[in-house]
């Protein structure tokens with residue numbers, strides 16, 4: 001059927017009863033939308049440094065200083081120092097440290113494998129060891 005483009009007024013041929021724009025205008029609008037989308041996406045990702053944000057932990061407002069900042073300064077300090085302290089203490093009293101060598105180029109794959117299962121490489125190793133031992137009791 002013949003329709004008149006609602007944007008540029010040119011007549012155009014279409015099969016769709018709902019088409020409102022000629023193909024030229026449709027393409028132009030699609031490009032415009034893409035540009036808008038990219039712009040929005042860019043500004044979202046930058047999360048506008050220097051703007052007030054809500055702390056995900058305590059709900060207090062803080063000024064965004066880095067793009068990855070989620071918590072107010074108090075909370076991010078508390079959580080990171082507490083984590084390091086706890087981890088070090090826990091690790092040194094509960095674990096021995098040992099280095100495991102893997103075939104060249106496999107480290108990333110192993111990390112990915114563990115991540116897919118929601119484990120750290122360390123947990124994966126310990127679980128694997130446990131399973132191996134229970135499967136090879138008579139070795």
Ligand SMILES: [Zn+2]
Nearest residue numbers: 005008022025
């Ligand atoms: Zn048009």
Ligand SMILES: [Zn+2]
Nearest residue numbers: 055058072075
């Ligand atoms: Zn906070």
